[in-house]
Amino acid sequence: MKKLENIKNLILESGLKATHQRIAILDALIKLRSHPTAEELYNYLRKTYPTISLATIYNTLDLFTKSGLVRVIRMSNDCARYDAVLQKHFHLYSQDTNEIADYFDENLEKIVLDYIHKNKIEGFEIKEIQIQFIGKFNNK
Amino acid sequence: MKKLENIKNLILESGLKATHQRIAILDALIKLRSHPTAEELYNYLRKTYPTISLATIYNTLDLFTKSGLVRVIRMSNDCARYDAVLQKHFHLYSQDTNEIADYFDENLEKIVLDYIHKNKIEGFEIKEIQIQFIGKFNNK
């Protein structure tokens, strides 16, 4: 499996020890495109690693977030969800189904950035722009 | 106090009973522009209403949210924050200070909407667009 090697390197490049658990968690997060919660990852990973602990998943996700390998998303009232797609993107969110999808569009990001550069926000220095589209997925 | 009359009417117009607690909570939320948490509202309101309960604040904020009087904001990992500004706006957020400010700009909303109308998102029907600017406030 070449892919797991890559994931291991991603972790090592972030200056972290590449333990089995960390590799498994990042691998799962990249595979599962559903922006899973810690609990969802736990249930998924337990099939393969029956002794993995929920606390380890929380701690590891926290660590990955601090290292910039992973992002936290908080859409609804409930728990944190995690995203390992590092490429710039936005989120589509359905409140009804609690489903999150990625939306890639370089132009949109550019349009907003251009506008903001022309119309500086008084007294605020922007580091990042987040956009969410709230709505409904058309289940065809 | 004419203002409190207005707030009472806001609540009544939403089809809710205008109890002392509800009026006080909405009034506080409108006055405090800091997007307070339930706990912050509780501490603020206790000065004036020593017997008010935290559970009432949570339940009321939830009720207001469902009635559209109030919006929930979840920026960082921690707890929910509430916003009673109904006019369309975006949020500026400093991760360092955990501070949230409102940002009003009708043009930006229009620009994004125009773009999205021209470039329909496949399989998704948009109800609302949320934008957050993550960065730093320039403390002068």
Next chain:
DNA sequence: TTAGTTGCAAACAGTTTGCAACGAC
């Protein structure tokens, strides 16, 4: 008058923490 609301305490869910055993480097 009455159905809906409140305050309290207890329950709950998501997340964090302390610690001994363990494993990557």
Next chain:
DNA sequence: GTCGTTGCAAACTGTTTGCAACTAA
């Protein structure tokens, strides 16, 4: 071999719930 990491259980924090007393309409 060392120091960081893991799994477990217990703790913690934000939020919700059940219920008897109360209150707005």
